[in-house]
Amino acid sequence: MNEFQKELVLNLKKFCETSIEPHMEHDDASGTFRKEIFQGLGDYGVTGITIPEEFGGAGLSYMDYCYALEEIAKTSVPYAVTVSVSSMVQSILLEFGNKSQKEKYLPELTSGKEIGAFALSESHSGSDAANMKTTAKKVEGGYILNGTKMWITSAGVAKTYIVMARTGGEGAKGISAFIVTDGMKGFSYGKAEKKMGWKTSPTREIVFENCFVPEENRLLDEGQGFKVAMGGLDRGRVAIAAIGIGCAQRALDEAIKYSLTRQQFKQAIFDFQGLQFMIADMATETEASRFLVHSACHSLDTNRPNSKLCSMAKLKATDTAMKVTTDAVQVLGGVGYTSEYPVERFMRDAKVLQIVEGTNQIQRVVIARHLKKEYEQHA
Ligand code: CAA
Numbered sequence: 001m002n003e004f005q006k007e008l009v010l011n012l013k014k015f016c017e018t019s020i021e022p023h024m025e026h027d028d029a030s031g032t033f034r035k036e037i038f039q040g041l042g043d044y045g046v047t048g049i050t051i052p053e054e055f056g057g058a059g060l061s062y063m064d065y066c067y068a069l070e071e072i073a074k075t076s077v078p079y080a081v082t083v084s085v086s087s088m089v090q091s092i093l094l095e096f097g098n099k100s101q102k103e104k105y106l107p108e109l110t111s112g113k114e115i116g117a118f119a120l121s122e123s124h125s126g127s128d129a130a131n132m133k134t135t136a137k138k139v140e141g142g143y144i145l146n147g148t149k150m151w152i153t154s155a156g157v158a159k160t161y162i163v164m165a166r167t168g169g170e171g172a173k174g175i176s177a178f179i180v181t182d183g184m185k186g187f188s189y190g191k192a193e194k195k196m197g198w199k200t201s202p203t204r205e206i207v208f209e210n211c212f213v214p215e216e217n218r219l220l221d222e223g224q225g226f227k228v229a230m231g232g233l234d235r236g237r238v239a240i241a242a243i244g245i246g247c248a249q250r251a252l253d254e255a256i257k258y259s260l261t262r263q264q265f266k267q268a269i270f271d272f273q274g275l276q277f278m279i280a281d282m283a284t285e286t287e288a289s290r291f292l293v294h295s296a297c298h299s300l301d302t303n304r305p306n307s308k309l310c311s312m313a314k315l316k317a318t319d320t321a322m323k324v325t326t327d328a329v330q331v332l333g334g335v336g337y338t339s340e341y342p343v344e345r346f347m348r349d350a351k352v353l354q355i356v357e358g359t360n361q362i363q364r365v366v367i368a369r370h371l372k373k374e375y376e377q378h379a
Helices: 003-030 033-044 062-075 077-096 099-110 224-259 273-300 309-336 343-354 361-379
Strands: 116-119 137-138 140-154 160-166 174-181 188-192 203-214
Touching: 003 062, 003 343, 033 062, 033 077, 033 174, 062 077, 062 224, 062 273, 077 099, 077 116, 077 140, 077 160, 077 174, 077 224, 077 273, 077 343, 116 140, 116 224, 137 160, 140 160, 140 174, 160 203, 160 224, 174 203, 203 309, 224 273, 224 309, 224 343, 309 343, 309 361
Parallel strands: 116 160
Antiparallel strands: 137 140, 140 203, 160 174, 188 203
16 A cells, blocks of 8 residues: 555545444444435545546546545445445546546546446346346437336436337447436436445336337437447456455454454453464455455556456455355354344345455356456467
8 A cells, every 4th residue: 555545545535434433233233325425535535546637537547546435445344335336427437438428427427426327237137247127218309218226326326327228229339328216207316225234325127118218318329339339348347346345354353353352261262273263264265355355456447357357256255254254254153143243234245245346146146257258268
């Protein structure tokens, strides 16, 4: 970590300790999202960290971004996710938007004034994203959208949605991407999900009933929407991986702290070799995941995006988060299973990291496809 990154992380740590941590137990139990917390993160420049300054971003690197996400996730996985999904929307606008789309939508997202959301999944097309049914029918001056998107992070609190819908025939080539904003006629919010974790991050259906979206809100040409979604997800997956590391690191810290003070059989439980082996493995897996995430960041920062590496980082870091948080609950024993300590919350928050932005089975599919292609090219 360079001096700037150390300062960024230290400032975020202070903000998280004073402005997020005191609310977490209550808000996790009540499912409360606080926009002022997100906007507070915006004041630190982390809600648009990799976007150039001309669009109100901080103009920093993916490495800086991942350090920031890791730090936020140590206190709150859900707020880190709100930042990461909004940032994925921005990365899509930056890469695929035209000048006026960037100028119109980026500044309020980068500043943290507004939140971005990403709408790809539908009830019957989660992993098989290219099989979506939501339609966008061409009409004079724009498109009419009809359909329902599921499991949308930040739906209801976000203002700007990147929505994939079918303008053409079956499969990936029939999909286009649109910018849809809260308040458009025919755009509404459906069922709010009751979830195991991520309780302070709203997840809802979004519904389109004859929703008119002007032509100027389409990203790229018709039929390019699947590439827009996949390009965004490559970056998003690295961010989810960084959140996984923060989640694992907090659980590890709690496990070490507790095991050094908890006495059983007249000694700190940390001093039992069985527990030391467990903690050493938790630390090693977390550190190995961090290296992989940093390697993926390096590929993005040097303009060599590498889907295989992004998927590897997501797979490894989020499986590690699940394993390490589960082991932390075990280390804390009975109290680990109660809300008296935060480790059970981190364990619940870790689970969905293995599912969102492509299940870890899908990450393996992406990795294997790349390996096959590389092998065939060099055979
Ligand atoms: N970048 C750019 N283009 C890409 C790409 C990428 N990373 N991956 C694929 N494409 C292109 C392909 O090149 C292909 O185009 P051509 O035919 O022109 O070559 C086209 O997209 C179709 O690709 P595939 O044939 O590989 O498509 P597929 O139907 O087999 O699906 C998949 C591939 C990897 C399984 C994909 O469907 C996938 O990633 N599924 C998981 C979906 C997902 O991640 N959902 C997350 C929901 S969002 C979320 O969770 C966010 C949140 O709110 C927290």
